[in-house]
Amino acid sequence: xxxxxxxxxxxxxxxxxxxxxxxxxxxxxxxxxxxxxxxxxxxxxxxxxxxxxxxxxxxxxxxxxxxxxxxxxxxxxxxxxxxxxxxxxxxxxxxxxxxxxxxxxxxxxxxxxxxxxxxxxxxxxxxxxxxxxxxxxxxxxxxxxxxxxxxxxxxxxxxxxxxxxxxxxxxxxxxxxxxxxxxxxxxxxxxxxxxxxxxxxxxxxxxxxxxxxxxxxxxxxxxxxxxxxxxxxxxxxxxxxxxxxxxxxxxxxxxxxxxxxxxxxxxxxxxxxxxxxxxxxxxxxxxxxxxxxxxxxxxxxxxxxxxxxxxxxxxxxxxxxxxxxxxxxxxxxxxxxxxxxxxxxxxxxxxxxxxxxxxxxxxxxxxxxxxxxxxxxxxxxxxxxxxxxxxxxxxxxxxxxxxxxxxxxxxxxxxxxxxxxxxxxxxxxxxxxxxxxxxxxxxxxxxxxxxxxxxxxxxxxxxxxxxxxxxxxxxxxxxxxxxxxxxxxxxxxxxxxxxxxxxxxxxxxxxxxxxxxxxxxxxxxxxxxxxxxxxxxxxxxxxxxxxxxxxxxxxxxxxxxxxxxxxxxxxxxxxxxxxxxxxxxxxxxxxxxxxxxxxxxxxxxxxxxxxxxxxxxx
Numbered sequence: 001x002x003x004x005x006x007x008x009x010x011x012x013x014x015x016x017x018x019x020x021x022x023x024x025x026x027x028x029x030x031x032x033x034x035x036x037x038x039x040x041x042x043x044x045x046x047x048x049x050x051x052x053x054x055x056x057x058x059x060x061x062x063x064x065x066x067x068x069x070x071x072x073x074x075x076x077x078x079x080x081x082x083x084x085x086x087x088x089x090x091x092x093x094x095x096x097x098x099x100x101x102x103x104x105x106x107x108x109x110x111x112x113x114x115x116x117x118x119x120x121x122x123x124x125x126x127x128x129x130x131x132x133x134x135x136x137x138x139x140x141x142x143x144x145x146x147x148x149x150x151x152x153x154x155x156x157x158x159x160x161x162x163x164x165x166x167x168x169x170x171x172x173x174x175x176x177x178x179x180x181x182x183x184x185x186x187x188x189x190x191x192x193x194x195x196x197x198x199x200x201x202x203x204x205x206x207x208x209x210x211x212x213x214x215x216x217x218x219x220x221x222x223x224x225x226x227x228x229x230x231x232x233x234x235x236x237x238x239x240x241x242x243x244x245x246x247x248x249x250x251x252x253x254x255x256x257x258x259x260x261x262x263x264x265x266x267x268x269x270x271x272x273x274x275x276x277x278x279x280x281x282x283x284x285x286x287x288x289x290x291x292x293x294x295x296x297x298x299x300x301x302x303x304x305x306x307x308x309x310x311x312x313x314x315x316x317x318x319x320x321x322x323x324x325x326x327x328x329x330x331x332x333x334x335x336x337x338x339x340x341x342x343x344x345x346x347x348x349x350x351x352x353x354x355x356x357x358x359x360x361x362x363x364x365x366x367x368x369x370x371x372x373x374x375x376x377x378x379x380x381x382x383x384x385x386x387x388x389x390x391x392x393x394x395x396x397x398x399x400x401x402x403x404x405x406x407x408x409x410x411x412x413x414x415x416x417x418x419x420x421x422x423x424x425x426x427x428x429x430x431x432x433x434x435x436x437x438x439x440x441x442x443x444x445x446x447x448x449x450x451x452x453x454x455x456x457x458x459x460x461x462x463x464x465x466x467x468x469x470x471x472x473x474x475x476x477x478x479x480x481x482x483x484x485x486x487x488x489x490x491x492x493x494x495x496x497x498x499x500x501x502x503x504x505x506x507x508x509x510x511x512x513x514x515x516x517x518x519x520x521x522x523x524x525x526x527x528x529x530x531x532x533x534x535x536x537x538x539x540x541x542x543x544x545x546x547x548x549x550x551x552x553x554x555x556x557x558x559x560x561x562x563x564x565x566x567x568x569x570x571x572x573x574x575x576x577x578x579x580x581x582x583x584x585x586x587x588x589x590x591x592x593x594x595x596x597x598x599x600x601x602x603x604x605x606x607x608x609x610x611x612x613x614x615x616x617x618x
Contacts, residue, residue: 003028004049005342008260009565009580012068012077013240014092017099017247019106020256022046022584025068025566027079027090029055034189035104037246037253038273038323040130040349042154042189047259047347048338053128055187057090057110059083060120060174070567072232074217075239076210077567086117088177095209096216099247105190109206112162112175113182121177123185125156126170131335131349138169144200145171152189159184159203225291226594228601233561236568237590238290241283244587246324250298251275252283253324255572255583259335261344262530262573262582269344271351272572272583274330276321277303277361278405279588281368286591289598300369302326307365308386314355317390318365320407321354330354356403357412362394363421363428367487370428384438391429392441395448398422399455404471405480406516413471416460417480423452424487456489461496467503468496470517477507479516479536482543486595492546501543512556513563513574514540531573531581534560538592545596545603557600560593 003026011022011031019039022031030045030052044052058064059081067080074093081088091111097103112121129136129149136149143158147169158164160183162175175183186201217239226234245252258271280299288296305326312319312328319328332352340347369387379387398419401412426449433440459472470478481500484490490497508515513532537560544553563574570589572582 005046006030007579008341008571008582008584009569011565011569011584012070012079012092012567013243013256013569013585014075014077014094014108015243015256016094016096016106017243017245018103019094020243021092021094021108022256023068023077023079023092025079026066027057027059027081029092029108029110031257032108033273034106036324037244037256041132042127042129044128044131044338046257047341048132051128051132051338053126053132055108055110055123055125055127057112057121057123057185059088060122061085068566070236071214073221073235073239074214075243076214076217081119083117083119086114086119086179088112088114088119088121090121091210093210093213095213102248103190105188107189107201107209108187109209110185110187111182111206111210112177112184114177114179116179118176118178121175121183123162123173123175124167124170125185125187127154129153132338136169138166138171140164140166140171154187154189155200157186157188157200159186159201159206223291226598228597229604230561230597230601233564233568234290234594234597237593238287238292240569240585240590241287241587241594242292242295244585245283245295246275247298249324249326250284250295250300250302251322251324251326252280252299252587254279254321254588255586257583258349259338259344259347260341260571260581260583263344263575264342264581265344266529267344267346268530269340269346269348270353270583271330271332271349272586274321274351274354275302275324277306277318278320278358278364279591281364283587283591285368286594290594296368303365303369304383304386307390308383314357316357317393318361319354320356320358320361321351328354353403353407356407357400358404358407359394359398359400359402359418360405360415360421362390363424363487366391366425366428366432370432379436379438384436387429388433388438388440391426391445394422394425395441395444398426398448398452414459414473415471415478416456416468417470417478417483419452419456419460420481420484420487420489423449423456423489426452427488453489457496465503467500476517476521477504479504479508479514479533479539482514482536482539485546486539486542492543492548498547501547504540508536509540512540512559513537531575533573534563534570534586534589535572535592537574538589538596541596542592542599545599548603550600550603550607553600553603557596 006024010025032043033039045054061083065082076093079090134149136147139146145156147154162183255272259269262268284296284299330351332350334346338347404415462469470476485492514536516533541557569585571580571584572586575581
């Protein structure tokens with residue numbers, strides 16, 4: 001039986017590296033946008049159970065227990081139904097065909113099979129195009145259903161003994177399968193059929209695609225160089241980051257969804273289906289650190305195009321976020337006809353924060369470019385000229401109030417984190433110019449870098465709080481500053497840093513879970529509260545490991561992993577009762593998990609080596 005508004009965490013993710021879908025743990029596909037991540041939805045029951053649309057395959061029996069899992073080291077999702085009469089499974093995946101070539105054609109394959117006893121399955125396909133705003137017309141022809149909407153459409157093909165029946169303009173199907181029997185459904189968005197010059201899918205062809213997609217993910221993951229203590233956890237995070245990357249351009253998105261709230265019933269509901277310069281730079285850096293250099297290079301090229309495109313619509317050299325193809329226009333609109341997840345309105349599409357000034361992005365961008373490991377080969381003269389011009393601009397513009405990393409809508413401030421990352425941009429640019437022997441105004445860059453450093457130490461440090469603070473003149477703490485030692489601004493043993501870490505631990509940490517800041521102490525222009533921020537919780541692990549607090553770091557990391565969902569995925573936040581909140585799954589969280597695992601492995605290995613030197617082998 002289909003549930004209305006299942007918990008955010010009760011989902012697995014499938015995708016084809018150009019778009020993706022969420023499947024709930026009871027077999028309901030309730031989120032899918034096409035032809036790209038940032039396109040209008042086809043299924044969005046996650047945001048409105050009545051108007052959003054869904055594609056469900058469930059077991060028709062009383063007292064059904066479900067289990068959901070991934071096939072190891074793949075993005076193939078299995079939903080298992082344990083019924084009084086038998087055990088059935090739905091196997092979901094999206095074929096990965098020529099992922100670097102943009103296409104409007106995307107397929108979702110759903111295999112139904114009974115592995116023990118007898119199971120009766122019920123399927124429903126109820127698309128709602130354009131966020132539920134566009135009506136469609138059904139044409140049913142035997143095993144094929146065609147859904148036509150203005151300017152778009154989809155086809156559903158039944159494979160095996162699965163008769164389709166019209167239900168208004170939608171489709172239903174029921175089938176009883178005995179042990180060893182199977183059927184299938186293939187939903188194709190975009191061109192297929194006689195008009196596209198392509199034959200409908202077959203059961204044999206679908207199984208071949210299943211084999212091919214497993215082979216693809218196994219081959220891709222074989223490039224991973226991580227061999228630490230949390231192999232499967234890191235593997236799942238890497239696959240998730242890959243699923244959230246638009247392969248034709250190499251641009252990672254922040255999350256698969258939009259408008260999932262940071263508080264049930266609250267207004268903090270944003271669209272995260274875009275490429276943030278910050279999040280993407282950190283994501284590809286994490287991927288590069290575990291061996292995925294091709295992903296780092298692809299994003300470097302995408303970011304280079306943004307740098308050399310000239311001023312963004314907001315007048316700055318870079319915008320904080322773009323569409324996956326580099327389009328800077330992300331007009332925010334409220335979809336008032338959608339109720340929102342469990343009534344959490346408004347439902348927003350687009351993102352009005354795109355034109356905010358967030359100076360920290362220059363640090364993440366420059367640091368990301370400098371860390372690709374192959375910059376000397378790829379930065380030619382013209383590219384370097386654009387890069388140097390960006391740094392020259394920053395020398396003149398770093399000392400400005402901005403909206404800060406958290407995109408608050410409460411006005412601009414002199415955020416310490418923004419200044420920190422301006423220092424990173426200037427420092428890495430100096431190193432890059434020196435290493436490559438490229439022309440640059442090094443005296444000017446160095447003077448600006450040192451001025452930023454002095455200002456942060458003088459104005460970002462609060463003698464009253466004995467800590468670095470969120471913005472100048474305040475006493476508010478901010479977990480983004482956990483990055484200070486990680487980017488080399490301070491050493492992990494610096495007394496000022498250790499005092500800041502202690503202050504964060506005392507005020508923002510609750511049993512290893514970290515709040516990014518206290519909205520009550522630093523109003524952000526929005527109503528409601530928020531949970532702990534999972535990205536910051538993993539940053540905290542990294543900072544503890546660097547400070548030599550290895551046992552505390554391992555406890556915090558292991559504790560944080562217990563908040564992952566049943567298939568190892570994380571949303572943006574953890575709520576007050578342990579539930580996952582916000583858009584899902586979130587790249588920020590998974591990249592921080594990877595970097596925390598790397599840092600903790602290194603710290604644990606170093607601690608073990610010290611014990612062996614001091615005490616001898618066990």
